[in-house]
Amino acid sequence: MAAEKPLRIDIALLHYPVVNRCCEIIGSAVTNLDLHDLARAGRTYGIDTCWIVTPYEDQQELAGQIVRHWTDGHGGTVNPDRKEALSLLAIRADLAMVLAEATAKWGEQPLVLATCARPRENTLGYEKVRGLIRQDRPLLLLFGTAWGLAPEVLAGVDATLPPLRGQGDFNHLSVRSAVAIILDRLLGLR
Amino acid sequence: MAAEKPLRIDIALLHYPVVNRCCEIIGSAVTNLDLHDLARAGRTYGIDTCWIVTPYEDQQELAGQIVRHWTDGHGGTVNPDRKEALSLLAIRADLAMVLAEATAKWGEQPLVLATCARPRENTLGYEKVRGLIRQDRPLLLLFGTAWGLAPEVLAGVDATLPPLRGQGDFNHLSVRSAVAIILDRLLGLR
Numbered sequence: 001m002a003a004e005k006p007l008r009i010d011i012a013l014l015h016y017p018v019v020n021r022c023c024e025i026i027g028s029a030v031t032n033l034d035l036h037d038l039a040r041a042g043r044t045y046g047i048d049t050c051w052i053v054t055p056y057e058d059q060q061e062l063a064g065q066i067v068r069h070w071t072d073g074h075g076g077t078v079n080p081d082r083k084e085a086l087s088l089l090a091i092r093a094d095l096a097m098v099l100a101e102a103t104a105k106w107g108e109q110p111l112v113l114a115t116c117a118r119p120r121e122n123t124l125g126y127e128k129v130r131g132l133i134r135q136d137r138p139l140l141l142l143f144g145t146a147w148g149l150a151p152e153v154l155a156g157v158d159a160t161l162p163p164l165r166g167q168g169d170f171n172h173l174s175v176r177s178a179v180a181i182i183l184d185r186l187l188g189l190r
Numbered sequence: 191m192a193a194e195k196p197l198r199i200d201i202a203l204l205h206y207p208v209v210n211r212c213c214e215i216i217g218s219a220v221t222n223l224d225l226h227d228l229a230r231a232g233r234t235y236g237i238d239t240c241w242i243v244t245p246y247e248d249q250q251e252l253a254g255q256i257v258r259h260w261t262d263g264h265g266g267t268v269n270p271d272r273k274e275a276l277s278l279l280a281i282r283a284d285l286a287m288v289l290a291e292a293t294a295k296w297g298e299q300p301l302v303l304a305t306c307a308r309p310r311e312n313t314l315g316y317e318k319v320r321g322l323i324r325q326d327r328p329l330l331l332l333f334g335t336a337w338g339l340a341p342e343v344l345a346g347v348d349a350t351l352p353p354l355r356g357q358g359d360f361n362h363l364s365v366r367s368a369v370a371i372i373l374d375r376l377l378g379l380r
Contacts, residue, residue, distance in 0.1 A: 021269075033223050033364075033366075036364065037364045037367055040363055041364075041367050043360050043362070044362065044363055045356035046356060046357030046358065079211075081360070081362045082362070084360065085360075085362060165378065166234040166236060166373065166374070166377055166379065167235055167236030167377060167379075170233050170234050170271070170275075172230050172233070173231055173370065174223070174230055174366070176223075176364070176366055176370075177230065177231050177366065177367070177369075178370075179367075180363065180366075180367035180370045180371050181370050181374040181378070183356065184354070184356070184371040184375070185374070185378075187356055188354065188355065188371070189357070190316075
């Protein structure tokens with residue numbers, strides 16, 4: 001899986017609709033280090049666009065200011081690697097916009113895969129998805145902030161990746177860690 | 191590699207001695223989300239202790255306050271999973287103290303493995319280390335903040351894990367992402 005031609009894989013980090021610990025639908029706040037860590041992992045693993053999804057205009061503005069500091073502002077001058085990474089970020093209001101833009105970009109609808117810390121029906125294993133990537137199938141991987149993607153998002157995807165398992169049953173990883181691990185499982189050079 | 195008996199693996203996050211982008215030796219500041227992400231990944235993957243290493247007393251105090259908020263304070267009441275994770279954290283002034291305590295705890299000196307984004311001689315591959323873990327060899331994995339572990343640390347370890355590679359040559363991952371990926375490579379259930 002050498003990077004001879006660009007991969008057609010995007011990731012999206014959803015801040016709404018997600019759930020809180022009581023399984024209620026909420027909108028979460030944008031976290032600065034999520035933007036950096038997703039962009040850096042995305043650039044390392046050959047992701048085309050990291051979509052940052054929030055419907056709140058003040059959060060879009062905040063995220064945009066952070067991104068521009070590194071892509072157009074002083075940050076990028078001081079640290080060009082960070083500029084290269086954060087150039088992957090694109091802020092959008094909802095998943096429908098992301099899907100429409102990704103479809104237009106690739107010329108076909110991407111396979112939309114959710115991630116979830118709980119087991120789901122309709123899963124597609126990591127090795128299987130690695131195989132689809134080799135066949136140049138465009139992919140959109142969805143990650144949820146807070147306690148994860150809302151049921152309405154999970155219900156609308158093509159499939160879900162299996163929960164990450166370490167040792168035992170505890171799997172309360174940060175979304176930053178989950179993104180890094182999943183990209184490595186799907187795209188890492190072993 | 192089921193978690194029948196506890197693993198004997200620690201990780202240590204060094205804030206000194208590390209290097210800056212000019213390869214000068216510096217001490218870095220403790221980052222709140224590093225503590226959370228390492229503790230959560232550590233707990234997920236069966237790590238015994240996550241050592242947070244800084245020689246600066248004000249930084250030790252700050253890190254201690256954060257940890258205690260979640261282990262003894264209000265944070266742990268609200269979010270018991272976070273309490274369980276952050277209980278893994280222990281703050282120490284230098285690597286020598288960590289090594290002495292880990293050796294006393296295991297009854298033998300752990301194999302000390304560094305991580306580094308640049309290729310090194312004396313590397314030990316991920317599959318090889320998975321094998322050592324199966325043989326119950328105690329391990330101490332070292333991670334550096336800033337631009338990575340100082341040469342004097344790298345010179346003193348038993349071996350170094352190979353750099354993480356995604357697609358292409360860009361590998362500017364955050365230390366949070368690197369910890370997550372490396373724990374998954376060594377300890378993840380596939």
